[in-house]
Amino acid sequence: MNYYKVLLEAEKSLKDAFIKSSRLDSEILLSNSLKIPRENILVNLNRKISKKNFNYYKKLIERRKKNEPIAYIVGYKEFWKRKFKVNNNVLVPRPDTEHLVEESLKFIPKDRSLNILDIGTGSGCIILSILNERKKCYGVALDISKKALNVAKFNAKIQQIKNRIKFVNSDIDKFYFGKYDVILSNPPYIKNFDIKYLDKDINLFEPKIALSGGFDGYSTIRSVIDKSKMLMKKKGKLFLEIGDNQEKYVSKFLKTKGFYINKIVKNLSKNSRCIISTKIH
Numbered sequence: 001m002n003y004y005k006v007l008l009e010a011e012k013s014l015k016d017a018f019i020k021s022s023r024l025d026s027e028i029l030l031s032n033s034l035k036i037p038r039e040n041i042l043v044n045l046n047r048k049i050s051k052k053n054f055n056y057y058k059k060l061i062e063r064r065k066k067n068e069p070i071a072y073i074v075g076y077k078e079f080w081k082r083k084f085k086v087n088n089n090v091l092v093p094r095p096d097t098e099h100l101v102e103e104s105l106k107f108i109p110k111d112r113s114l115n116i117l118d119i120g121t122g123s124g125c126i127i128l129s130i131l132n133e134r135k136k137c138y139g140v141a142l143d144i145s146k147k148a149l150n151v152a153k154f155n156a157k158i159q160q161i162k163n164r165i166k167f168v169n170s171d172i173d174k175f176y177f178g179k180y181d182v183i184l185s186n187p188p189y190i191k192n193f194d195i196k197y198l199d200k201d202i203n204l205f206e207p208k209i210a211l212s213g214g215f216d217g218y219s220t221i222r223s224v225i226d227k228s229k230m231l232m233k234k235k236g237k238l239f240l241e242i243g244d245n246q247e248k249y250v251s252k253f254l255k256t257k258g259f260y261i262n263k264i265v266k267n268l269s270k271n272s273r274c275i276i277s278t279k280i281h
Contacts, residue, residue, distance in 0.1 A: 001048065002049070003030065003048075004045035006049055006054065007023075007041075010029070010061050011026045013061055014061065014065060019064060025070055028074065029061060029064065030057055032060065032073070033057040033060060034049070068201070068205055069202075072086065072092070077123075077125075082129065082132065084124070086123050086151065087151060088205055088207065089148050090122040090123040090145075090152075090210070091123070091186075091206055091207065091210045091211075092206065093122075096241070097125070097126065097241060099267070100126050100184055100274055101130055103274060104116075104184060104239050105134070108130070110136075111136065112137075113136040113137060113138070115137075115139075115178060115179065116131075116184065117139070117142065117180040117184070118139060118141045118142065118183075118185070119142050119228075120143055120172075120185055120187050120188070120210070121142060121143045121148070121149070121152050122186075123148070124141055124152030124156060128152075128155055128156055131165060132159060140167075140168060140177065140178060141167050143169065144169070144170065144172070145169075145210075146169050148207075149167050172220070172227050173227070176230075176231075179233050180232055181232075181233055182239070184239045185238075185239075185241065187221050187223075187224050187240070188209070188212050188214075190212060190213055190217060191215065192213075194217075195208065222253060225250075225259070229257050229258060232279045234279055234280070234281075237276065238259065238276070238278075239276055240275045241273060242272065242273065242274070247272035250275055251264070259277040260277060260278045262276045262277055263275075264276075
C-alpha cells in the first residue's frame, strides 16, 4: 500500500470516530511512524509503506480514535519556536499561552538579569521559552506535581538551560523562596463542574490537577495573586493567564491586592486571555 492510500484509509477511520482534524492528524501520525517530515510524505505519495511501519501507524491511529491528544501520541508539542516533550502528566501547551511569553519578553530587556518565577510550570514551556531568549535571566519553576517537574527538567536539559533554572516541588501555599522581578502563571481556571463538558481530548487525558480551578474557577488564581504579592519585588510584573469571562473578577481581585492593571491581552477569538499587572504596594 502506498502513502496516499494509507492516508486516505486513516483519514476516513478518524472521521468515522468524529475526530475533527482527521486529515492533519493522519499526516502527523504517518510522519511520526516513518520518522520523516510531513512534506516528504506529501511529495512522495506513491511510495510504498513497509508492513512494520504500517502496523505501527495503525496503532497510533487507534489511539487517536480514542481521543488521545496528538501531542501525547507523538511525545512532543511545538511552542514558541521549539519542541517540548509532553505526556499525560502535563497540559498540552496551547497557542493562547504564547501570549504570556510574548508579553513578558516585551518587558524584560535583553541586557538585564532578572529573577523569574513560573507558578505551575507543567512542561516548563513558558519559563524555558523566556530563558532561551533572555540569556542573563534566572528562573524558578514551581509545580505541585513531581511527574510534571520531571518533564520540565527533561526539557531544560535538552534545551541546555538547566544551569539557569531551579525546579521546586511544592504546593503554592507552602512556597516562600526568593524575591522576583517577574512572576508568570497559567493556573488551573476551569470550574470543577465544567470539566466534564470539555473536549474529550482534554477531559479524558489531560491532568485534572492542571485544569481544576475549584468550585468557582478562581481558587488557584487567588492563590497565585496572594503569593505574588508576597514574593514579588515592588514594581515587579505579574503575567497571568485567565479563562473566558474571568477578566472582571480577576482585575478587581488584583486591584484589592495592590496591583495596577497594565494590559489585558485578547486571543484570536477576542476573549481576554492574559492580564499583565504591576505590584505598586
